[in-house]
Every structure is written in C-alpha cells, then in structure tokens.
Amino acid sequence: MKSKIRARRWGVAAVGLLSALMLASPPSTASSRPSVAPLDDAPGAADFNPNPTIGGNGNAVPAPGFASGARGVYAPSYLPGCPYQRVCVAVLDYQNGHNTWKIWNLYECGEYSLYDWHRRGWIRNNQSGSAVTYRLDSNHFPLSPSHPVNNKWVEVDWEPTWHIRTC
Numbered sequence: 001m002k003s004k005i006r007a008r009r010w011g012v013a014a015v016g017l018l019s020a021l022m023l024a025s026p027p028s029t030a031s032s033r034p035s036v037a038p039l040d041d042a043p044g045a046a047d048f049n050p051n052p053t054i055g056g057n058g059n060a061v062p063a064p065g066f067a068s069g070a071r072g073v074y075a076p077s078y079l080p081g082c083p084y085q086r087v088c089v090a091v092l093d094y095q096n097g098h099n100t101w102k103i104w105n106l107y108e109c110g111e112y113s114l115y116d117w118h119r120r121g122w123i124r125n126n127q128s129g130s131a132v133t134y135r136l137d138s139n140h141f142p143l144s145p146s147h148p149v150n151n152k153w154v155e156v157d158w159e160p161t162w163h164i165r166t167c
Contacts, residue, residue, distance in 0.1 A: 052091045054104055055113035065103045066093065075101060075122060076153035082124040083107075087133045087147075087166045090122040091158055109167030111136070117158040126151040127167065136163040 054061050069078035082088035086105045093102035125133045125147045133147040137160055
C-alpha cells in the first residue's frame with residue numbers, strides 16, 4: 001500500500017512540475033511560426049539562413065542536394081532536373097550574395113513534414129500517370145494549387161505550407 005501512495009505522490013509531483021515547465025516555456029512552433037518577408041533578390045539584401053529540413057513521418061527522406069545561383073537569376077535556370085517517379089522540392093537554404101537552394105527528391109508516396117521552410121520555393125512533380133502532389137497547411141488541409149505531373153519547376157509560397165503529400 002505504501003508503494004502505491006508513494007508512486008501516486010511522485011506522479012502528482014511530476015504532473016505539477018510538467019505543468020510549471022509548460023507554462024514557463026515558449027509556445028510551440030505549431031502556433032508561433034514566424035512570418036518572413038518575401039525573398040529579396042536585390043544585391044545587399046539581408047542575409048537569410050533558415051536551415052530547412054524535412055521529416056518523413058515513416059517515409060524515407062533522402063539526403064538533400066544543393067544548387068546555387070546569383071540573386072536575381074530565375075532559379076529553375078540552375079535547379080537540376082527531377083528523376084522519373086520523384087517529386088522534387090526546392091527551398092531557399094542560404095542567401096548571402098547568392099541564393100543556395102536545398103533540394104529533395106522524394107520517392108515514397110506519403111506525407112512529409114516541413115520545418116523552417118520560408119518564402120518562395122519550387123515543386124517539380126515527375127511521378128507517373130495522374131499522381132498529384134499536394135501542399136498542406138498546419139491542419140493537413142490541401143492548399144491551392146495542387147501539383148499534377150508536369151515535370152516542370154513550379155514556383156510556390158512555402159509560408160502557408162507545413163506538409164507535402166505525394167502520390
């Protein structure tokens with residue numbers, strides 16, 4: 001009986017400590033995603049370095065590739081092709097005198113979570129048939145437009161996008 005009472009006291013103390021920590025900690029990123037100004041390609045614009053990443057939610061996430069080009073140059077002119085049966089996504093990774101894009105070639109059907117994806121970016125759907133890729137908001141609702149197979153880089157705004165669903 002004493003061990004049950006002691007365990008219950010520890011449980012109550014742990015809940016109290018956890019509650020205090022939750023009140024003292026800043027709000028989660030899910031509710032406090034910062035707003036970022038549009039991409040400024042002008043020379044001398046402020047540096048930008050968000051370090052975007054992708055979570056697979058059970059899907060394989062390949063290592064990203066990188067592409068760089070001068071500010072003011074249309075990104076698809078230096079972004080690579082997208083392999084067959086893949087959805088390729090590009091997000092600005094670094095900006096300091098030039099733009100460096102981080103690029104993922106997603107090959108598994110499913111939903112991926114995006115972390116620190118800001119400003120504009122690119123999607124290229126090179127899947128087969130009628131496979132459509134969707135950008136999703138924080139509640140997992142599709143954003144317009146959807147991205148059918150076309151194997152062309154399409155410019156998108158990553159600010160409202162929290163997830164991508166392929167296939």
